[in-house]
Amino acid sequence: MKAAEETHDIVIIGGGICGLATALALHRKGIKSLVLERSDELRATGGAISVYMNGWHALDQLGVGEELRSKAILIKEIKDSWLFKEEVNTTPSRKAGLRCLKRSDLVETLAATLPAESIRFSCRIVATEIDPITSFPIIHASDGLIIKAKILVGCDGSNSVVAKKLGLKAPKISPICEARGFTNYPNGHSFGDQFLRLWGHNFLLGRAPINDKLVFWFVDHKFNQRDIEAREDPTLIRDLTSQRLEGSPEEVIDMIKNCEINSLTLTRIRYRAPWHILFGKMQKGTTTLAGDSFHVMDPSIGQGGSAAIEDAVVLARCLAGELQHHQVADSGELKKRAEAAIAKYVRERMLRIMSLSTRAFLIGSMSATSSWVKRMIFCVLLVLLSGNNSLSHAQFDCGHL
Template structure:
């Protein structure tokens, strides 16, 4: 049986960021990634001020700024009963950019020591050693790994979350389509996040550079067992049917998109009350990123909150290990501190996301209005969450 210190399951944004944060604190970790190479799924993500603060602490923000333009406002368009309503507001007091997911994953991976990521390692199960109570990770090839700390960053269907006996994530009614479109001669769009809502669909567009944009569409009433999720030609046709009421500019954007970037997925989430009451530690095992707090894309905070997790996790563990050693008790205290610090932040984020999603997805105008009132009362400053600072690493 191989013995290791800190093992991270999942080589996505949360896993790589957590490993890098630990590395910056002088703590070695190993990332087990089931794929044979860095993940290429997904298109891009918007990162607002709170996310850039975390990236600064990780030491990679300056690299990512080279391949992304800032955007300065959010413009919302509602088309209802043939009428068009439009409003615009500043993004926040700080920085907001859209970055390609592949760029972020590559930059995080390149900053790690060689050999940190082990590809082709699909975790089958987790159990606690009967003698030491440290986790034993069983890899699908039959290998057993004994770790001092296990951090699950393995997404919505997390094996580690299952070990912690967290409920399975729930599924939203809508499906999300994401894509990238290139404009060789420049797209000419304003530096803004524009989103447009009709009776049938919600679409959004974000500039990445002067020649490329990221866009998404939330498609309702798409069967959960659809076999077309990975058929990019079918996904493109479905999206075009969904946006038939929008202008030619939007239709051309979908028609000319890079089909290899097209990505359709279910929208999964943990309810706010699960975040508030969930047990996120057993022994020296915990979770971060989507495995901990999967949320809908309605606030665009999934990636940024995972980056925050990484910074807080590394800080809490390092403080205990540096002062008191790496005994099981001290490690557990560090994880408990991490969970305490993250819980209320994530509860607030997940509540705002959950209510916003209900506003968007509800077909009843009365129900929609009710949830809009809840959002306005509970979150009178709708961009307050972007001002959050996860602190120094």
């Protein structure tokens, strides 16, 4: 029996933050696309993400910024505190526009703004290839379905099938992992609008308010054998995390002990080294990448999600610029225009992505190494890259859709 076959103009693999944002950006430009997502429903695991001004600029272009701002309070101050020295450092963050947004709020809002038929769930892609006759992409799903597309965007995350096909190396795995969760305070918490970073000998704790009752937290630490077991057991994540924070203020330990157990996750940190991005091939014909499949980065600067939304805006702008207002005579002309649009997108994004992923790489490497010499080197490089404004990357504006 012949396998089922479909034809679509633009196919996006992956219905995470980037896939949904890309589909929405295209939709706003009047261009139809189809998102293929392997899960049976929207995936919103991983608690919350910090979104700075650059992310809000991009969300405003998608028309969902206002709605999402109302779901997360503006964080006005970042407080760094060290367990092993009597030093506290506070940095005003109002100008950086920082808010901590629940992933579920973000993906549900993006999905709800898309036409219903734009997302197909339970569709796992196992391979992609280039049609030897038309040179357009062909996509193979695990159930045997074959989809022929004119344009393919791989938004399938750090373990991307599309990135592999383009010849990119698998992302590196950091020795650091992150436990994350929510704690609800039914009578309100007392942390105001402050983002706390508590530096211990062997951990970094972050705590950010979502609203006046809900708090998001994460704890970064070196991955060890017990974490393998804990990944499958939220109770163990909670217990190991609270043990790890021994010596921390009581309110911090209580926050972990009283967390919402079903919100807990433990994730290994992955990243694409900046030089792999710089020398990687992000386009083949009318196939390209966006989001983590392009540039998965250490979460230390809280920019992976926002960079993915910026990608979506820039890619849709480039595609619309080439395809929308021109008479496309035939598929040869379409291919030429789509390739030019994608090349423009990759060129435009490369500088920005290199800057973000190098920062993330340097900070991630600083926390992963125990060598003081290496730390000093990474620190000097970071200062050379960022100057005296450690949040300058958060002021970036990816421009109009």
